[in-house]
Amino acid sequence: MTLATTHSVGVTEKPPLRLRLQQKGFDGVTLLVLPAVIFVLALFVYPFLYGLVLSFQPKEGGWLANYSKFFSDRFLYGTIMTTFRLAVPVTIFNIALSVPVAMRMRLMRRQKVLTTILVLPITLGTVLVAQGLLSYLGPQGWLNRTLLAAHLISHPIALLHNYWGVFLSLVITGFPFTFLLMLSYVTGIDGSLENAAATLGASAAQRFRAIFVPLLIPGLAITFCLSFVQAVSVFPSAVLLGAPAGPTRVISIAAYEAAFEQYDYSLASAIAMIMALVQLAIVAIVLAARGLFYRGPAGSGKG
Amino acid sequence: MIRQRTTGEKLWATAVWVVVGFFVLNILAVIATVVVDSFATRWLGTWLPAGYTTRWYYEAWDEFQLRDVLIVTFEIVGIVVLLSGLLGVPAAYAMARREFPGKRIVMLLFLLPLLVPPITFGIPLATVLYRTGLAGTMWGVILANLVPTLPFVILVMIPFIEQIDPRMESAARVFGAGTGRLFRHILVPLLAPGILAALLLVLVRTIATFELTFFTAGPTSQTLVVALYYAVFASGVRAGQSVDAMAVIYMITTLIWLLIALRFINPTQIVTRARREAAH
Incomplete structure (x- = not known):
């Protein structure tokens, strides 16, 4: 206490700053978080704010010139629609596919082999998948040859340098991600709830509708957000597999061209901000909609 | 355990497996296409190539200067791994062991770089790096790559640290160990896996990170995946087989590490760790 009294002359019974901070949870150990925080502030938050300010300082015109340019040029504002036309169907398709598979997989003992195969496309990355699809989906590729040999089609279907090439590459890289998320939500639901329903005579379809769907809604919402955000940021495959000047000119291509082909960082920042805003808007809408449904524990009542 | 009994349920289960099988088959076929083509002498309009050769690998090695690219890639990756460990593990320790005001905001700060896709923050980040003259150099690429990896290490490490009994740290403290010695003798050995x-x-x-490296790399700081992108983008200039040979080299470098990683971690953790934090 002698320390305390010498430090706080005139102030009655106030412990020294170090102790007060310690009580609140700030001590030497807490300071270990500082380097990481400073790094993220300097290389994530600061560039974002810098980009935001830069987007209001266009090369020419008033402070809103970049944004008015974006929303008056069809070649630019059209990219939002193009991105949505790709990202929304892909996300819905991936979720619709992964829910039944995850429901089935939850009954399996050995999940590791299959999950490992499914993690492959995530790890290989979009560039390699794009290069593989360029030959696989081509008019002489194995897919078209197989379909021709099976007499399912009479001439090769065009899957490259159009909408479908990008769609398929987004499914291949996006499905495993969506699936692994859904699997962790599905396995997080207590199996005894389903057993109870089965004991009371509910069929599989009834069990799914009455037990799994309500409990899965929060997980579905998060999965939708994360998968959608991934799909919106499609870049390499839209260039390599799509038609980057036309039907698959997504917003990321517009941002890239502004920054690295026209060297207009101000316009590029504006497009990046619009892209972030679009992602944020969808996430906000989905999370708000999720609030309308049941929220509660996914475990059994006796915790 | 509930088993399906009716015919409809059995049919449904079969249909689900057929879809999974179809998906996996297509992935394997896509990978096989790349591998087969990289060994092909000539492959036009047939099921399999006319003959096999390994010369495309030598050609790709020389044409794309793969030796330099590989050295640069491993230098960048090595430094990124080292720095994200050195900065991330202590930060994760502080996040796991201390309650302090503003902790939720700090957590959000670490989550955002993982949730916002690289292409969105990559362009402003590249702009800042170009203004400071760091872009185009190896350090620019390293800094850009650290933005998502540092939070990733923190979020993965927090649950690992929470599993360690805090009494062990208290015992070390009682015997007079400082934070540095605590890390060296208690935490690092226990946290090694x-x-x-x-x-x-x-x-x-x-x-595998493409966008961040693509935006910030100069001619001497390209990693393998960016070099691959340029090769695919300019395909037609060079033989498709030599691009595929390069793709195989890239695939092997990634797969070796992935297989090693999978021996230590459950694949679902790759995505669910971040998700669990995000849900709170």
């Missing part, structure tokens, strides 16, 4: 897993995943991620 977790740190290894986290850093291996950072390694795989960094090899």
Whole structure:
């Protein structure tokens, strides 16, 4: 206490700053978080704010010139629609596919082999998948040859340098991600709830509708957000597999061209901000909609 | 355990497996296409190539200067792994052990770089790096790659640290160990499997990270995946087989590390760790 009294002359019974901070949870150990925080502030938050300010300082015109340019040029504002036309169907398709598979997989003992195969496309990355699809989906590729040999089609279907090439590459890289998320939500639901329903005579379809769907809604919402955000940021495959000047000119291509082909960082920042805003808007809408449904524990009542 | 009994349920189960099989078959076929083509002498309009050769590998090695690219890639990846471990593990320790005001905001700060896709923050980040003259150099690429990997290490390590009994740290403290010695003698040995897993995943991620490296790399700081993109983008200039040979080299570098990583970690953790934090 002698320390305390010498430090706080005139102030009655106030412990020294170090102790007060310690009580609140700030001590030497807490300071270990500082380097990481400073790094993220300097290389994530600061560039974002810098980009935001830069987007209001266009090369020419008033402070809103970049944004008015974006929303008056069809070649630019059209990219939002193009991105949505790709990202929304892909996300819905991936979720619709992964829910039944995850429901089935939850009954399996050995999940590791299959999950490992499914993690492959995530790890290989979009560039390699794009290069593989360029030959696989081509008019002489194995897919078209197989379909021709099976007499399912009479001439090769065009899957490259159009909408479908990008769609398929987004499914291949996006499905495993969506699936692994859904699997962790599905396995997080207590199996005894389903057993109870089965004991009371509910069929599989009834069990799914009455037990799994309500409990899965929060997980579905998060999965939708994360998968959608991934799909919106499609870049390499839209260039390599799509038609980057036309039907698959997504917003990321517009941002890239502004920054690295026209060297207009101000316009590029504006497009990046619009892209972030679009992602944020969808996430906000989905999370708000999720609030309308049941929220509660996914475990059994006796915790 | 509930088993399906009716015919409809059995049919449904079969249909689900057929879809999974179809998906996996297509993935394997896509990979096989790349591998077969990289060994093909000539492959036009037939099921399989006319003959096989390994010369495309030598050609790709010389044409794309793969030796330099590989050295640069491993230098960048090595430094990114080292720095994200050195900065990330202590930060994760502080996040796991201390309650302090503003902790939720700090957590959000670490989550955002993982949730916002690289292409969105990559363009402003590249702009800042170009203004400071760092872009185009190796350090620019390293800094850009650290933005998602550092939070990733922190979020993966927090649950690992929470599993360690805090009484062990208290005992060390009682005997007079400072934070530095605590890390050296107690935490690092106990956390070794977790740190290894986290850093291996950072390694795989960094090899495959495209956008951030693409935006910030100069001619001498390209990683393998960016070199591959340029090769695919300019295909037609060079033989398709030599691009595929390069793709195979890229695939092997990634797969070796992935297989090592999978021995230490469950694949679902790659995505669910971040998700669990995000849900709170």
